[in-house]
Amino acid sequence: MTGEIFSIQKYALHDGPGIRTTVFMKGCPLTCQWCHNPESISREQERIFYKDKCIGCNTCDAFTKPDLCPSEALKYVSRTYSPEDLFDEIMKDHVFYEQSGGGVTFSGGEPLLQVDFLLEVLKLCKQHDLHVTIDTCGFAPWTSFDKILPYVDLFLYDVKHTDSKIHKELTGVANDLIIDNLKKLIEIKDIYLRLPILEGINDTKEHLEEVKKLITSDHVLQVNLLPYHNYAENKYEHLMNDYEFKPFKRPSDEALESLESFFVNQGIKTVIGG
Numbered sequence: 557m558t559g560e561i562f563s564i565q566k567y568a569l570h571d572g573p574g575i576r577t578t579v580f581m582k583g584c585p586l587t588c589q590w591c592h593n594p595e596s597i598s599r600e601q602e603r604i605f606y607k608d609k610c611i612g613c614n615t616c617d618a619f620t621k622p623d624l625c626p627s628e629a630l631k632y633v634s635r636t637y638s639p640e641d642l643f644d645e646i647m648k649d650h651v652f653y654e655q656s657g658g659g660v661t662f663s664g665g666e667p668l669l670q671v672d673f674l675l676e677v678l679k680l681c682k683q684h685d686l687h688v689t690i691d692t693c694g695f696a697p698w699t700s701f702d703k704i705l706p707y708v709d710l711f712l713y714d715v716k717h718t719d720s721k722i723h724k725e726l727t728g729v730a731n732d733l734i735i736d737n738l739k740k741l742i743e744i745k746d747i748y749l750r751l752p753i754l755e756g757i758n759d760t761k762e763h764l765e766e767v768k769k770l771i772t773s774d775h776v777l778q779v780n781l782l783p784y785h786n787y788a789e790n791k792y793e794h795l796m797n798d799y800e801f802k803p804f805k806r807p808s809d810e811a812l813e814s815l816e817s818f819f820v821n822q823g824i825k826t827v828i829g830g
């Protein structure tokens with residue numbers, strides 16, 4: 557069994573407690589219009605091309621053999637791992653996890669899209685007592701959540717919009733399954749609720765009021781307000797696929813502080829950023 561991983565970020569500080577390694581898994585059932593990781597959406601292998609590095613040698617045989625490119629102008633986006641190889645990579649930094657109360661976070665993409673591979677890696681992580689966090693969009697059958705629950709300490713759970721029709725326009729899918737899964741999960745597992753915030757899209761008090769209604773247990777340890785940024789614009793340019801960058805607006809600092817106050821005033825720990 558193998559999994560497709562497009563990035564492994566070391567010393568991550570925003571994807572759960574302590575110092576972490578964040579593993580970005582390829583494939584996502586959503587197509588968020590503001591996606592920061594467009595290389596994550598397709599489950600298939602893809603190529604990325606940096607024109608300014610290309611020396612025109614054609615060693616890649618008309619862009620078909622990225623592995624042969626001598627100048628790193630052409631690369632595959634992701635790499636295939638066995639559960640054991642990925643676990644070995646994660647364990648290289650176990651000293652930092654121990655010292656900081658950190659661990660490993662699986663993000664993407666949507667990690668649950670590769671649930672059987674994920675399960676094998678999680679078993680290895682728990683055999684070694686690692687703190688495990690899953691960053692999920694929530695759009696997966698409950699049976700997939702059920703499989704991994706015994707091996708997970710914390711979920712980072714996205715709520716992108718509480719209006720299902722708008723959610724579908726923005727992400728390609730309705731939010732019913734996401735909300736249903738959240739209602740189950742919130743009773744049994746610790747959660748950081750993550751709200752991407754885009755000006756004029758989901759920065760309204762109405763949306764926050766609906767989010768507040770979802771917080772029905774003490775398992776929600778904090779809310780993260782994630783302001784939109786356009787850092788991914790470059791990636792869209794270089795990726796050899798059809799996704800197009802769509803610009804949105806970052807909310808002002810004042811607007812973010814106002815949203816933060818909404819939750820803080822109700823006794824909910826709230827963090828602006830990851």
Ligand code: SF4
Pocket residue numbers: 609610611612613614615616617619624625626627628629630
């Ligand atoms: S092998 Fe690399 S440098 Fe050579 S033509 Fe292909 S992309 Fe350009």
